[in-house]
Amino acid sequence: MPQPPPARPGGRILIDQLQAHGVDTVYGVPGESYLAALDALHDAPVRMVVCRHEGGAAYMAEAHGKLTGRPGVCFTTRGPGATNALVALHTAYQDATPLILFIGLVPRGHTDRASFQELDLRGTFGASAKLVETIDDAARIPEYVARAFAVASSGRPGPVVLGLPEDMLTDTVSVADAAPLPVPAGGVAPADLGALEALLVAAERPVVLLGGGRWTPRARAGVRAWAEAWSLPVAVDFRCQDLIDNEAEVYVGPLGYGRDDVLADRVREADLLLCVGTAPGDVATDGFTLLPSDGTGPRLVQVLPDAQPPGVLHPATLTLLAAPEAFGDAVRTLRPEAPVPWAVRTKRDRAAHLAFRTPVPDEDPLDLATVFAVLGERLPENAVVTFGAGNHAIWAQRFLTYKEGTRQLAPRNGSMGYGIPAAVAAAIADPGRRVVSIAGDGCFLMNGQELATAVTEGAAPVIIVLNNSTYGTIRQHQEQTYPGRVSGTGLGNPDFAALARAFGAHGETVTLTEEFGPALERSLACGKAALIELKVTEGRLAPGVTVASLRKESSHV
Structure with a gap:
């Protein structure tokens, strides 16, 4: 008969879950509300980077998530420590970055009594996080942490907040570790691939727009191979310039603040806009002015890793539910049967970008x-x-x-x-x-x-x-x-x-x-x-x- 897992305090269980999810570095500012977790870090192969301000710590975790594609992890204490980190949560939420913020809280018996540094997590972070939860039972730490990592990474990535009552972290319980949950990537059905090809064949002035999160080296390679095969001009969303090699002959520049007027005109004139990983938002479209909202704008192909309501301003002609890697895998071998009519235009746009930069x-x-x-x-x-x-x-x-x-x-x-x-x-x-x-x-x-x-x-x-x-x-x-x-x-x-x-x-x-x-x-x-x-x-x-x-x-x- 299998033996039950050895009893461990909540702080140890928490750090063991981070190890199980491949976390090697966490960022934070220490606080008395999560001393048990700090103690567990003492003997764990997880590096604790001690920062000088919670805003800086949370930004570091967000940057870690951007760089690696895996959730960055930050620890803060309650009240002012937690709210100092809110700026980075807003960044992660808008930038589609996987991030997990662990916040030490007042003891469970002190809640709803205006206790020192008490904080309403959902009220404070609910508008800037994908999920906000408090772990009141140490035996459920593996469950909550596994869900947090999956939610932060799935669909459109973003931040998750987990509250850690101080006394919960010192409770000793027997519970098994939880394995990481799968993160679906979506996919492109054969019928949708055919519809995409038909739209390309019918187009005269297409533009590709890349942005959002969940980009991997494989995704970049697949999308680039597809764009080069079709001589598709590739623009990138604001501050997404690393999604395609800027030396690629199809790269025509970034949209958003500081963009080239020539590229803006190119989007205005497009008859097909293929958005991969992002939607045509206000920054990329100059406050929604580059694309008409009266139905006379380009046909729109929308490739996103998460289902979204139909666009009101710019409804999509074709919507594909796929992360960039799944989309890149599907289209990388798609080839035109005849020379495309926009190839000369792409070369001209490329030359304009080279001059601009x-x-x-x-x-x-x-x-x-x-x-x-x-x-x-x-x-x-x-x-x-x-x-x-x-x-x-x-x-x-x-x-x-x-x-x-x-x-x-x-x-x-x-x-x-x-x-x-x-x-x-x-x-x-x-x-x-x-x-x-x-x-x-x-x-x-x-x-x-x-x-x-x-x-x-x-x-x-x-x-x-x-x-x-x-x-x-x-x-x-x-x-x-x-x-x-x-x-x-x-x-x-x-x-x-x-x-x-x-x-x-x-x-x-x-x-x-x-x-x-x-x-x-x-x-x-x-x-x-x-x-x-x-x-x-x-x-x-x-x-x-x-x-x-x-x-x-x-x-x-």
Whole structure:
């Protein structure tokens, strides 16, 4: 007769479930409400990365999920600790990133009594998570954890929140571990494949749009092979530039903020839009203006890993329920029977993209176009590039080429403060891989304290801070709407290079274009976390945009 599993405290059971689900790293800030789990981590082969703020910790877990495709894991304590992590949950929810947030809670007997740091989990996180649950019985930890991993990874990925009452984690029970649950990938039926082929044969001006989550190397290869066989022009959703090798002859650029006008016109003129992994949302379609909503727009093929209600603005002609890998497997051998009529157009769009992404030098003493050209030449093909939100990201989006092995970790929900934690997490996950983070001065100081985490953990990202002493994106809008009336956008900044050195990192300051190359080489070779502060020429806000140019434009309106 089989023997019952040995009795274990809840904290040990929880960490054993993480091991069973292949978790090797968790991020967090310690709290008294989950001491039993921390104690179990002491003897477990699971690395606990101790962060300096729960927002930074949760961003690291989110970036881990983006990079690996497996749920990132974060631990926080109750109340303020948990709510500090909410920003990363919103990012994971909008960016379709698998993430699990474990939150230590007040003891079960203290609930609903306005206890110290008590928190209503569902009320706080319900709108930004796929699932929110509290584990009140230690014997059910394996069940809840297995479900959490499956929900976070299935369909359209996203965040899951699990509450851990403090006293539940110290209960000792006998329960077996739970095996990981399967994650369905969907598929493309033969009839649907035939319908897709018929739509392609009837088209004259098709466009492919890639985005969303659940992209694997196999998915990328399959979709690329299909697109190349049909000479289909491939665009990507906002901050999804690593979904196809940017050197592919069918790649025509990114949509969203900072996109090329030529590409926007291409979408307006399309008679067939094939969306794989994403829907035509507001960012990719310029606030839903690129696609008509009166029924005169292109036919739409929608490939998603999760069933969604029929689109109201842009109903799909063909809907396929498949993750990108399943779709790529189905279409990679699909071939046209005759030359496609849009091949010349695709070549023209490709040429337009190459022209758009070629840096055009400015006359600034520190020319950022040249800086990013130098950076792009120096990065290996498998580099990880991270950034947060703001005008500083436009240079990284437009002038860096994301090749077959390059990964882009950036928040599609426009969340500032993301780039530094993401870079630290990427450097921890793969120490042999080059990681570079592009930060604005405003963005850096939202989570720059995680540079201490990088130094402590021996992680060696290179951080490039563009310092123009302003919240650049808002200043640009301000100058366009209220020229000359600067209010609420100016910044007083520290010496970023000295700040980096105070953390124990390598720090340099660059004020002239010719100084950047040598500073980059020293930073790449220093063997530890490094920061290069770029003293942006006064008035520079974006490529081709200065305060003076905006005021000149406004004077002619």
